[in-house]
Amino acid sequence: MKALILVGGYGTRLRPLTLSVPKPLVEFCNKPILLHQVEALVKAGVNHVVLAVSYMSELLEREMRVQEQRVSSKTPGPLALARELLNVDNEPFFVLNSDVICDFPFKDLLQFHRGHGKEGTIVVRNHQKYVLYVTLVENKVLKKSTAILLPVQPNKKLPTSIEKEIFPVMAGESHLYAMELQGFWMDIGQPKDFLTGMCMYLHSLRQHAPERLRTGPGFLGNVLVDPTAQIGENCTIGPNVTIGAGVVVEDGVRIKRCTVLKGSRVRSHSWLESCIVGWSSSVGQWVRMENVTVLGEDVIVNDELYLNGANVLPHKSINESVPEPRIIM
């Protein structure tokens, strides 16, 4: 079975993180976003994943080879271009958008799809108020919609055309079914939602795999800590915190609702809430960061500063407080 993941785009909404790393490779809860999806697909019996990418594709290709040997990645353009790749066998295939995180219900989806026997199934939540980009589409759809898809420009966003041009046609022909999603769902394409999605994911982990969460004195609620990270004394971490590989958190630090990406250091007595600390960054002593402050890769925040909603581009050293939200070029 095959699946198409619509990666595409520059991930501008997730800048400054995506200035260093393509969005699918940004670690969400200590695992690249794309890997969450690929692992779930593999579990459901998918053995061929096609990635529709455009930006930093080489980096993406290299990373995916390393991480998931079973998956071969290709770099086609839009769905129409992927037609050849998906059309080899007569199996249905999954289509999903790479921004989305949820308890991917691929097995249930396949079962549901086979049950109604029509051409397509879309996963919806909240009684169809919102359409999810996890779809299961029969190959026939591609044939039918060829005429619609071909005029699409290679750089035009594909999801638009699926929603606006394919689904209405399928629905009109009674070939589109909806399956309601159980559990959480979040579009994590921007920092604010990335953090909300993290909270949901950690909550889901608490229910399905609580052994992966860190507990004990100094940890509150759902906290995910990479085994290679070091946490100092008298810290209070959590709820809803993800600490990446090789991160050092010094003594007396308070972190809640944050993602600290790999290789970073948070120095003593600092206080962080609702932040994303980019790779290999350093947060000084007695720093206060809040309100969706996002540090890009290799940012240095000097001691005793206050960052409120700062968006800091990679490789910057910050010497002054940022009392109101703004972008630090």
Add this chain to the structure above:
Amino acid sequence: MLKAIILIGGPQKGTRFRPLSFEVPKPLFPVAGVPMLQHHIEACVKVPNLKEILLIGFYQPNEELNRFLFNAQQEFKMPIRYLQEFAALGTGGGIYHFRDQILSGSPEAFFVLNADVCSAFPLTEMLNFQKEHGEPNSFVILGTTANRKQSMNYGCIVENEKTNEVLHYVEKPSTFVSDIINCGIYLFNPEIFQHIGAVFQKNQQDMLLEEPTNGWHRAEAIRLEQDIFTSLAGQGKLYVYKTLSFWSQIKSAGSAIYASRLYLNQYHTTHPERLASNKEGGPKITGNVYIHPTANIDPTAVLGPNVSIGTGVTIGAGVRVRESIILHGATLQDQCCVLNSIVGWDSTIGKWSRVEGTPSDPNPNDPFAKIDSETLFRDGKLTPSITILGCNVNIPSEVIILNSIVLPHKDLNRSFKNQIIL
């Protein structure tokens, strides 16, 4: 024999010092660990042959003031008395009203010091200057140099550059007059009362001729600056001694932090025992820090530069304090961070909270710059200033209080920025 008079004002003055002046008369507010007035008194007692210090003001006698006077007399072995005006009589009216008290014992000269200034108080130098410039019965104003723009907020002095005689005196001129400003510290001899008396007589005459007014204007209310110095200038009586040593007004609460810095720096020569140092088992000290011996400070705290810690203050683990005054009985819980702030008596700051203000220091690149006693609001917005927590304010854990003024006895439950919290 010499005397010194310190003009301490009264409760209607010092409103720019609120909310701190609600709890304690402003002249008793601690600067660099001791009451503002004590710096004046310590300078006075060093002057040879100075036998008595009189405080003149219109505060009702109160416990703090009495206790301060009692302790100061014990410590300095000198009569220090408070003379209460029946009303606000101005800088000249107060001393004129109590002239008999001042002149008793026949002092040949006496100093008059405003309480709301911070200075190295070069009083002996002023005496020497008076003796040396050849006019033994003259009056001396302590002057300092300001920058052109800021000079207009002060009393401006035009001098004869050879003799240092004051040729013109203008209080807060509307256009530039001179960059030499009045420091509010004077050396007089008893003859000054003749000049004040003349103004008093004239005021009485004027009032008899005038229509009866609302009654607020009194013949006794006389200002040294406008009513005396302006007319004495150019008469060969008034001289200016210009000092290069530090000087600042203490009008706003923000200037108390700046004044603390100046006095803490002076402690290196005058009171090295008042400066904290890094000791085994003690907190980490950077720069000049005063810690009252009764304060309880965790060794992992980092204090300074320019920090004053009052009696009975408790400071927890991993606390950071910089450019701040922590008043007696306050508690700073673990990992909290206090920058450019005054923390009121018995206030508490919760764990990981951040209390931060914006310093209102004079321009460091201008050697003659003075602190701006700005208004609280500009263009309808609160000007960023130091953060002040009034007495008994409770700040919960993990919040930020930024550029705010919190009035006494408040329990906050969230973060605040750029606000006055009533």
